[in-house]
Amino acid sequence: MMKAEQxxxxxxxxxxxxxxxxxxxEKACYKEIQNLKxxxxxxxxxxxxxxxxxxxxxxxxxxxxxxxxxxADYSISRVKGVATAAIRNSKNKxxxxxxxxxxxxxxxxxxxEEEEAYYGYLAVTxxxxxxxxxxxxxxxxxxxITYFKDRLLQHSHSFPFGAITLKNQFVAGSTPTxxxxxxxxxxxxxxxxxxxxxxxxxxxxxxxxxxARNLALVHQNIISYPLSGLHQYQMSTxxxxxxxxxxxxxxxxxxxxxxxxxxxxxDIILPAIAAIEELLYHVRADEFVVSNKGLRDGIFYKxxxxxxxxxxxQNVTEENFYQLSINYSLNITKHKNIAVLSSFLVHELLxxxxxxxxxxxxxxxxxxxxxxxxxxxxxxxxxxQHTFYLLTNQAIDGLSHMDRLAVAFISSFQSKSxxxxxxxxxxxxxxxxxxxKYELLGAILKFSHGLNASDRNVIKKIKVSFVHKxxxxxxxFHTDDPFFEEFNATKYKxxxxxxxxxxxxxxxVPI
Numbered sequence: 374m375m376k377a378e379q380x381x382x383x384x385x386x387x388x389x390x391x392x393x394x395x396x397x398x399e400k401a402c403y404k405e406i407q408n409l410k411x412x413x414x415x416x417x418x419x420x421x422x423x424x425x426x427x428x429x430x431x432x433x434x435x436x437x438x439x440x441x442x443x444x445a446d447y448s449i450s451r452v453k454g455v456a457t458a459a460i461r462n463s464k465n466k467x468x469x470x471x472x473x474x475x476x477x478x479x480x481x482x483x484x485x486e487e488e489e490a491y492y493g494y495l496a497v498t499x500x501x502x503x504x505x506x507x508x509x510x511x512x513x514x515x516x517x518i519t520y521f522k523d524r525l526l527q528h529s530h531s532f533p534f535g536a537i538t539l540k541n542q543f544v545a546g547s548t549p550t551x552x553x554x555x556x557x558x559x560x561x562x563x564x565x566x567x568x569x570x571x572x573x574x575x576x577x578x579x580x581x582x583x584x585a586r587n588l589a590l591v592h593q594n595i596i597s598y599p600l601s602g603l604h605q606y607q608m609s610t611x612x613x614x615x616x617x618x619x620x621x622x623x624x625x626x627x628x629x630x631x632x633x634x635x636x637x638x639x640d641i642i643l644p645a646i647a648a649i650e651e652l653l654y655h656v657r658a659d660e661f662v663v664s665n666k667g668l669r670d671g672i673f674y675k676x677x678x679x680x681x682x683x684x685x686x687q688n689v690t691e692e693n694f695y696q697l698s699i700n701y702s703l704n705i706t707k708h709k710n711i712a713v714l715s716s717f718l719v720h721e722l723l724x725x726x727x728x729x730x731x732x733x734x735x736x737x738x739x740x741x742x743x744x745x746x747x748x749x750x751x752x753x754x755x756x757x758q759h760t761f762y763l764l765t766n767q768a769i770d771g772l773s774h775m776d777r778l779a780v781a782f783i784s785s786f787q788s789k790s791x792x793x794x795x796x797x798x799x800x801x802x803x804x805x806x807x808x809x810k811y812e813l814l815g816a817i818l819k820f821s822h823g824l825n826a827s828d829r830n831v832i833k834k835i836k837v838s839f840v841h842k843x844x845x846x847x848x849x850f851h852t853d854d855p856f857f858e859e860f861n862a863t864k865y866k867x868x869x870x871x872x873x874x875x876x877x878x879x880x881x882v883p884i
Contacts, residue, residue: 375401379447380676383440383454383479384669385433387416387513387535388583388641392440393669394447395677402699403677409443411436412637415459416514416537425463430472437477453672454481457489458515458535486531490517492671493581495684498524499674500666500770501605502689507574509652510581510667511645513537517581518652520570524685528570536584539644547625547640554621557644561651574656581667583638584645589663590633592616599798600778604665604768610653613661617646665768690771694743697769701750703743710830712742714821717835718847725837727845727873728813737776738814741783745818748785760785761795778803779811786815789871809872816868823861824849831855833884846878855881 377399384391394407413436418429444452460466461483473481484492493510497503504524510517512535519529534542543549543557565571580588589606592598595616620628620643629639638645653661678684686692698705715738722728730738748759764781772780778799786792789812796808824832831853838846849855849862859881866877 375399378450379406380673381444381447381449381452382669382672383437383452383481384672385415385454385456385460385481386668387457387459387515387537388412388414388638389513390415390433390436391669392443393673394449395673397677398699400699402696403673404696404700407443407447409440411439414513414537416535417541419459419463419514423462423464425460425465425469430469433469434472434476437473437479441478451676452479453676454479455668455672456481456483457668458512458531458533461486462514462533486515486517487529489515489668490519490529490531491526492668492675493517494519494521494526494529494671495674496581496666496668496671497521497579497664499678499686500664500670500689501579501662502771503577503579503662506577506579506662507571507652507656507658508579508581508664509585509649511536511584511648512582513641516648518568518571520574520576528568530568532564534564536638536641536645536648539648540641544644548621548623548628549643554647557647558651561648562655565652565655571652571656574658576656576658577660577662578649578653578656578658579662579664580649581664583635584642585649585663586665587634587638587642588613588616588646588649591620591631592633594632595619599802600774601766602665602768602774602777603663604770605773606663607773608661608663610650610658610661613646613650613653617643617650620646666770688771690740690769693770693772694740697744697747701747701763703747703750704828706830707825707828708743708745710825711745711818711821712739714824714832714835715742715817718817718821721835721837721847722817722873725840725845727837727840727875730810730813734810734814737779737783738818740772740776741780741814742818742821744780745784745822757785757787757791775802779807782808782811783814783818786812786819786868788868812868813872816865816872820862820865820869823865824858826857826861829853832858838880844876844878845873846880849879849881850884851881852884 378397380395382393390411390413392409395403396406397403413432415429418426460469493508497508505522508519514535516532516535520527544553586603589603592608592612625640629636746756746760748763749756751759761781769777792812831851832849834850836848838848862879870877
C-alpha cells in the first residue's frame with residue numbers, strides 16, 4: 374500500500390505558467406485532477422540588457438496569488454515549483470526569486486539546462502515503450518534536446534532559443550517571409566550541427582510541449598483523424614512539412630482560427646515547427662512522435678518513483694493497464710483467468726494449425742484480456758459500446774494509436790455485426806484482414822469469458838481432442854460444477870465457429 378496524497382507542481386515557463394495537481398491513492402494509482410494555465414509570455418518582458426522588467430515580475434506574483442487561492446481547495450501535501458529559461462537567463466533572477474519568496478508562499482527553484490532536459494526525457498521514457506529516440510522540447514525561450522538509448526539518457530543539450538525568441542529574432546511581422554524563413558532554417562541547421570551526437574541517428578524524434586501538441590492537433594483535423602488523444606500520435610516528416618506549408622500560407626488572422634491551433638500560439642507556431650522540421654531532416658528521422666507528457670510530468674514521475682528507489686516503470690504498458698483496472702474497479706483475478714484460458718485455447722489452435730497469429734497479435738490479445746468488457750463498470754447492458762468508447766477516447770501509455778484501436782475492437786467484441794459497426798468510421802485506417810483478426814481474437818476472449826461465467830475459476834484447462842474436416846472437439850477440464858460455464862460457452866462458441874469455419878463440440882471433463 375502507498376500513502377495517499379496530492380502533489381502540486383508549478384511549471385513557470387517562458388510562454389505560460391501552469392499549476393497542476395496530481396492525486397495518488399493507496400493502490401499507487403495516480404491521475405491529474407487539475408491543470409490551470411496562465412499565458413504570461415515572460416520572455417517578452419526581458420529587456421535588451423537581459424533584465425526582466427517590473428511588469429514581468431508583477432505578472433509572476435499575481436499568477437502565484439491566483440494559484441494560492443486554488444490551492445486552498447485541495448489537500449496538497451507538497452508543492453514542487455520550477456522555473457525555466459525566462460527566469461534562468463534573466464540577469465536579475467535573484468531579484469525575481471526574492472520577490473517570489475517575499476510575496477508568495479511558493480518556493481520556486483530555477484532549473485538548470487541539464488535538469489530541464491532530464492525531466493523531459495524522464496516524461497517520455499516513462500510514458501512510451503520507445504527504447505531509443507531524440508526528444509525536442511520547444512519552450513518560449515529555450516529548446517531542450519536529448520538522445521536516449523535502451524531508455525537511458527545518453528546526451529542532452531539546451532539551446533538558448535525557443536518559439537518566442539526565434540520569432541523575435543527572425544520574423545518581423547506575423548508571418549515569415551521567404552528570406553526570413555531561409556535565415557531561420559539556416560540558423561537552426563547550424564545549431565543542430567554543433568552537436569555531433571545528433572548526426573544521422575535515424576531514430577524517432579519525440580516532440581514535447583505545446584507547439585508539438587498544436588502541430589499534431591492541426592494535422593489530425595486536416596486528415597479527419599478518427600481516434601481521440603495526442604500522446605504517441607505519429608507523423609511522418611512529410612506530414613510535418615504539409616502542416617507547416619498550410620500555416621505558412623495563412624495570415625495571422627486566419628491562422629488564429631485554424632482548428633487545433635491555440636490562438637495564443639498562432640504567432641509563434643511557425644518558428645516552432647521550423648525547429649522540429651529541421652531536426653527531423655538533420656537526424657534523418659522516419660517519424661515524429663508527439664508526447665503529451667512533458668517537464669511537469671517528468672517532475673511528477675521523479676517524485677512518485679523516488680520512494681521506490683527507481684526512476685522508471687519497469688514496463689510502461691503493464692503499469693498503464695494496471696492503472697486502468699484500478700480506476701475502473703475491474704476484478705483483476707477475473708481478467709487474469711480470462712487471459713489464462715484464452716492462452717490455453719490459442720496454444721491449442723496454433724498447435725493444430727487451425728489459426729495463424731504473430732507475436733504482436735498475441736500481445737494484443739494479452740492486453741485486451743486485461744480490459745475485456747471494461748465498459749461493464751459504466752453499465753453492464755451496454756458493456757460492449759462503453760468498452761469501445763472508453764478505449765478509443767483515452768490514451769494508453771505504451772501503446773501506439775493503432776494498437777489501442779485494435780485493443781478496443783478486441784476487448785469490446787460482442788459479434789461480427791457489432792464489430793463491423795464499430796469499424797465503419799475507421800474504414801480508411803484498417804483493412805478486411807485486420808478486421809478478421811480482431812474477430813478471431815475477440816471471439817476467443819468472449820468464449821474464454823464465458824468459461825469464467827461464475828467467477829469461481831472452475832475451468833482449469835482446454836485441449837483440442839480431435840480435428841475433422843468440418844468439426845473440432847474441445848475438452849474443457851474443470852473442478853467444481855461448471856453449470857454456468859457450460860451454458861455460456863455453448864452460447865458463445867458460435868462466434869468462434871464462424872471465424873474458424875468449423876463447428877465446435879464441447880466436452881466438459883471433471884478433474
